[in-house]
Amino acid sequence: MPMVRISLPRGHNRSYKQKLSQILQQSLASCFAVPTNDCFQLFDEYESENRVIHPTYLSPGRSDDYVLIQITAGRPRSSLQKQNLYQQLAEQCQQQLDLAPADLMVVICFNHAEDWSFSQGQIFTTEAL
Template identity: 30%
Template sequence: MLMIRIDVAEGRTPAGLAALSRAIHVAAVQGYRIPEGDYFHVMTEHPCGQIVALDAGLGFGRSDAVVMIQAFTQRGRSGEAKAALFAAIARELRAVGVAGEDVFIGYSENGAEGWSFGFGRARYSTGELAVPGAGEAP
Protein backbone atom coordinates (compact mmCIF):
# COMPACT_ATOMS: atom_id res chain seq x y z
CA MET A 1 0.00 0.00 0.00
CA LEU A 2 1.33 3.34 -1.05
CA MET A 3 -0.45 6.65 -0.85
CA ILE A 4 1.19 9.17 -3.17
CA ARG A 5 0.94 12.96 -3.21
CA ILE A 6 2.24 14.63 -6.36
CA ASP A 7 2.84 18.38 -6.50
CA VAL A 8 3.58 20.15 -9.79
CA ALA A 9 3.46 23.66 -11.20
CA GLU A 10 0.44 24.55 -13.30
CA GLY A 11 0.69 24.14 -17.03
CA ARG A 12 0.50 20.43 -17.73
CA THR A 13 -2.40 18.99 -19.71
CA PRO A 14 -4.85 16.58 -18.08
CA ALA A 15 -3.26 13.80 -20.17
CA GLY A 16 0.20 14.89 -18.97
CA LEU A 17 -0.92 14.80 -15.33
CA ALA A 18 -2.44 11.35 -15.84
CA ALA A 19 0.82 10.15 -17.41
CA LEU A 20 2.81 11.34 -14.37
CA SER A 21 0.48 9.54 -11.99
CA ARG A 22 0.45 6.37 -14.08
CA ALA A 23 4.25 6.31 -14.40
CA ILE A 24 4.65 6.51 -10.62
CA HIS A 25 2.05 3.79 -10.12
CA VAL A 26 3.74 1.48 -12.63
CA ALA A 27 7.02 1.88 -10.72
CA ALA A 28 5.27 1.07 -7.43
CA VAL A 29 3.48 -1.99 -8.81
CA GLN A 30 6.70 -3.35 -10.29
CA GLY A 31 9.01 -2.38 -7.43
CA TYR A 32 6.87 -3.15 -4.40
CA ARG A 33 4.55 -5.74 -5.93
CA ILE A 34 1.49 -3.84 -4.76
CA PRO A 35 -1.78 -4.84 -6.44
CA GLU A 36 -2.67 -2.81 -9.54
CA GLY A 37 -5.88 -1.72 -7.80
CA ASP A 38 -4.02 -0.18 -4.85
CA TYR A 39 -3.88 3.16 -6.66
CA PHE A 40 -4.14 6.13 -4.27
CA HIS A 41 -2.76 9.38 -5.70
CA VAL A 42 -3.52 13.00 -4.94
CA MET A 43 -2.25 15.47 -7.52
CA THR A 44 -2.01 19.16 -6.78
CA GLU A 45 -1.09 21.89 -9.22
CA HIS A 46 0.42 25.08 -7.88
CA PRO A 47 0.81 28.51 -9.49
CA CYS A 48 4.31 29.19 -10.80
CA GLY A 49 6.64 30.23 -8.01
CA GLN A 50 4.87 28.24 -5.28
CA ILE A 51 7.18 25.23 -5.47
CA VAL A 52 10.75 25.78 -4.33
CA ALA A 53 13.18 22.89 -4.91
CA LEU A 54 16.80 23.97 -4.73
CA ASP A 55 19.74 21.64 -5.32
CA ALA A 56 20.50 20.89 -1.62
CA GLY A 57 24.18 21.38 -2.38
CA LEU A 58 24.32 18.58 -4.94
CA GLY A 59 25.48 20.81 -7.77
CA PHE A 60 22.57 20.63 -10.17
CA GLY A 61 19.57 22.80 -10.84
CA ARG A 62 15.96 21.98 -11.38
CA SER A 63 13.54 23.40 -13.89
CA ASP A 64 10.06 24.77 -13.24
CA ALA A 65 8.81 21.31 -14.23
CA VAL A 66 9.92 19.72 -10.94
CA VAL A 67 7.70 16.87 -9.71
CA MET A 68 7.54 16.69 -5.91
CA ILE A 69 6.41 13.26 -4.71
CA GLN A 70 5.47 12.26 -1.18
CA ALA A 71 5.10 8.52 -0.65
CA PHE A 72 3.35 7.24 2.47
CA THR A 73 3.51 3.52 3.25
CA GLN A 74 3.92 0.93 5.95
CA ARG A 75 7.32 0.40 7.48
CA GLY A 76 9.31 -2.74 6.86
CA ARG A 77 10.95 -2.34 3.47
CA SER A 78 14.72 -2.35 3.22
CA GLY A 79 16.83 0.61 2.23
CA GLU A 80 17.69 -1.25 -0.96
CA ALA A 81 13.99 -1.69 -1.82
CA LYS A 82 13.38 2.02 -1.25
CA ALA A 83 16.36 3.00 -3.40
CA ALA A 84 15.11 0.68 -6.15
CA LEU A 85 11.66 2.29 -5.95
CA PHE A 86 13.16 5.77 -6.24
CA ALA A 87 15.18 4.68 -9.30
CA ALA A 88 12.10 3.05 -10.88
CA ILE A 89 10.02 6.19 -10.35
CA ALA A 90 12.73 8.33 -11.98
CA ARG A 91 12.99 5.87 -14.89
CA GLU A 92 9.24 5.76 -15.48
CA LEU A 93 8.95 9.55 -15.23
CA ARG A 94 11.83 9.98 -17.68
CA ALA A 95 9.76 7.94 -20.15
CA VAL A 96 7.01 10.59 -19.94
CA GLY A 97 9.39 13.52 -20.29
CA VAL A 98 10.46 14.39 -16.73
CA ALA A 99 14.19 15.00 -16.36
CA GLY A 100 15.94 13.12 -13.56
CA GLU A 101 16.95 16.33 -11.79
CA ASP A 102 13.25 17.30 -11.65
CA VAL A 103 12.22 14.24 -9.63
CA PHE A 104 12.10 14.90 -5.87
CA ILE A 105 10.81 12.15 -3.56
CA GLY A 106 10.05 12.22 0.16
CA TYR A 107 9.20 8.91 1.85
CA SER A 108 7.32 8.41 5.12
CA GLU A 109 6.43 5.19 6.92
CA ASN A 110 4.02 4.14 9.61
CA GLY A 111 2.51 0.88 10.86
CA ALA A 112 -0.61 -1.05 9.94
CA GLU A 113 -2.46 0.81 12.69
CA GLY A 114 -1.97 4.08 10.79
CA TRP A 115 -4.46 3.36 7.98
CA SER A 116 -8.21 3.58 7.50
CA PHE A 117 -9.70 2.98 4.06
CA GLY A 118 -13.24 4.04 4.83
CA PHE A 119 -15.88 4.38 7.51
CA GLY A 120 -13.19 5.20 10.09
CA ARG A 121 -12.26 1.55 10.50
CA ALA A 122 -8.65 0.48 11.01
CA ARG A 123 -9.08 -2.61 8.84
CA TYR A 124 -5.47 -3.77 9.00
CA SER A 125 -5.60 -3.67 12.80
CA THR A 126 -8.95 -5.46 12.97
CA GLY A 127 -7.83 -8.17 10.53
CA GLU A 128 -10.46 -7.25 7.93
CA LEU A 129 -7.59 -6.60 5.50
CA ALA A 130 -4.40 -8.62 5.35
CA VAL A 131 -1.34 -6.54 6.06
CA PRO A 132 0.57 -6.36 2.76
CA GLY A 133 3.91 -8.09 2.86
CA ALA A 134 3.36 -9.46 6.37
CA GLY A 135 6.13 -11.96 6.83
CA GLU A 136 8.03 -10.85 3.73
CA ALA A 137 9.98 -7.77 2.81
CA PRO A 138 9.68 -6.91 -0.88
Protein backbone atom coordinates (compact mmCIF):
# COMPACT_ATOMS: atom_id res chain seq x y z
CA MET A 1 0.00 0.00 0.00
CA PRO A 2 2.58 2.54 -0.96
CA MET A 3 1.75 6.19 -1.49
CA VAL A 4 4.24 7.78 -3.85
CA ARG A 5 5.13 11.40 -4.60
CA ILE A 6 7.21 12.00 -7.67
CA SER A 7 8.92 15.40 -7.83
CA LEU A 8 10.31 16.46 -11.19
CA PRO A 9 11.07 19.55 -13.21
CA ARG A 10 8.12 21.21 -14.91
CA GLY A 11 7.72 20.47 -18.59
CA HIS A 12 7.64 16.69 -18.92
CA ASN A 13 4.80 15.54 -21.13
CA ARG A 14 2.03 13.11 -20.28
CA SER A 15 3.79 10.22 -22.04
CA TYR A 16 6.93 10.66 -19.90
CA LYS A 17 4.89 10.68 -16.69
CA GLN A 18 2.85 7.66 -17.76
CA LYS A 19 6.02 5.71 -18.53
CA LEU A 20 7.59 6.74 -15.22
CA SER A 21 4.41 5.67 -13.43
CA GLN A 22 4.50 2.27 -15.16
CA ILE A 23 8.17 1.74 -14.36
CA LEU A 24 7.57 2.63 -10.74
CA GLN A 25 4.51 0.41 -10.35
CA GLN A 26 6.21 -2.55 -12.05
CA SER A 27 9.26 -2.10 -9.82
CA LEU A 28 7.13 -1.94 -6.68
CA ALA A 29 5.26 -5.07 -7.76
CA SER A 30 8.40 -7.06 -8.49
CA CYS A 31 10.64 -5.82 -5.66
CA PHE A 32 8.13 -5.03 -2.89
CA ALA A 33 5.33 -7.52 -3.74
CA VAL A 34 2.84 -4.68 -4.17
CA PRO A 35 -0.44 -5.75 -5.82
CA THR A 36 -0.91 -4.36 -9.33
CA ASN A 37 -4.01 -2.30 -8.44
CA ASP A 38 -2.37 -0.85 -5.32
CA CYS A 39 -1.30 2.29 -7.15
CA PHE A 40 -1.38 5.74 -5.53
CA GLN A 41 1.01 8.22 -7.17
CA LEU A 42 1.14 12.00 -7.22
CA PHE A 43 3.31 14.00 -9.58
CA ASP A 44 4.67 17.32 -8.34
CA GLU A 45 6.23 19.56 -10.96
CA TYR A 46 8.52 22.43 -10.02
CA GLU A 47 10.05 25.40 -11.78
CA SER A 48 13.84 25.45 -11.53
CA GLU A 49 13.81 28.27 -8.96
CA ASN A 50 11.70 26.07 -6.66
CA ARG A 51 14.15 23.17 -6.69
CA VAL A 52 17.24 23.65 -4.55
CA ILE A 53 19.24 20.47 -4.92
CA HIS A 54 22.98 20.17 -4.44
CA PRO A 55 24.37 18.83 -7.72
CA THR A 56 27.09 16.57 -6.29
CA TYR A 57 26.13 15.66 -2.71
CA LEU A 58 26.59 11.86 -2.55
CA SER A 59 26.28 11.73 -6.33
CA PRO A 60 28.63 11.99 -9.31
CA GLY A 61 26.50 14.90 -10.48
CA ARG A 62 22.84 15.75 -10.91
CA SER A 63 21.39 17.65 -13.83
CA ASP A 64 18.28 19.79 -14.18
CA ASP A 65 16.39 16.54 -15.00
CA TYR A 66 16.70 15.36 -11.38
CA VAL A 67 13.72 13.27 -10.15
CA LEU A 68 12.89 12.53 -6.50
CA ILE A 69 10.62 9.60 -5.67
CA GLN A 70 9.24 9.52 -2.12
CA ILE A 71 7.59 6.27 -1.10
CA THR A 72 5.50 5.85 2.03
CA ALA A 73 4.72 2.18 2.62
CA GLY A 74 2.87 0.33 5.34
CA ARG A 75 5.00 -2.79 5.63
CA PRO A 76 8.75 -2.69 6.20
CA ARG A 77 10.99 -4.24 3.55
CA SER A 78 14.45 -5.73 3.87
CA SER A 79 17.63 -3.96 2.83
CA LEU A 80 17.90 -6.37 -0.10
CA GLN A 81 14.36 -5.54 -1.28
CA LYS A 82 15.14 -1.83 -1.06
CA GLN A 83 18.43 -2.22 -2.95
CA ASN A 84 16.68 -4.25 -5.65
CA LEU A 85 14.03 -1.54 -5.98
CA TYR A 86 16.63 1.24 -6.24
CA GLN A 87 18.61 -0.70 -8.84
CA GLN A 88 15.61 -1.67 -10.95
CA LEU A 89 14.24 1.87 -10.93
CA ALA A 90 17.60 3.35 -11.95
CA GLU A 91 18.08 0.81 -14.74
CA GLN A 92 14.55 1.05 -16.13
CA CYS A 93 14.46 4.85 -15.97
CA GLN A 94 17.75 5.00 -17.83
CA GLN A 95 16.67 2.48 -20.48
CA GLN A 96 13.12 3.70 -21.03
CA LEU A 97 13.27 7.41 -20.18
CA ASP A 98 16.94 8.23 -20.78
CA LEU A 99 17.14 9.44 -17.18
CA ALA A 100 20.71 9.26 -15.89
CA PRO A 101 21.03 7.14 -12.72
CA ALA A 102 22.66 10.16 -11.04
CA ASP A 103 19.41 12.07 -11.63
CA LEU A 104 17.24 9.67 -9.62
CA MET A 105 16.84 9.80 -5.85
CA VAL A 106 14.51 7.52 -3.89
CA VAL A 107 13.43 7.95 -0.27
CA ILE A 108 11.34 5.32 1.53
CA CYS A 109 9.42 5.72 4.79
CA PHE A 110 7.41 3.03 6.54
CA ASN A 111 4.46 3.31 8.88
CA HIS A 112 1.71 1.07 10.29
CA ALA A 113 -1.64 -0.14 9.01
CA GLU A 114 -3.51 2.12 11.43
CA ASP A 115 -1.80 5.14 9.84
CA TRP A 116 -3.93 4.64 6.70
CA SER A 117 -7.55 5.34 5.87
CA PHE A 118 -8.26 4.50 2.24
CA SER A 119 -11.83 5.80 2.34
CA GLN A 120 -15.06 6.09 4.31
CA GLY A 121 -13.23 7.35 7.40
CA GLN A 122 -12.27 3.77 8.25
CA ILE A 123 -8.93 2.73 9.68
CA PHE A 124 -7.14 0.24 7.47
CA THR A 125 -6.79 -3.31 8.75
CA THR A 126 -4.98 -6.19 7.11
CA GLU A 127 -8.28 -8.11 7.16
CA ALA A 128 -9.52 -5.64 4.53
CA LEU A 129 -7.15 -7.22 2.02
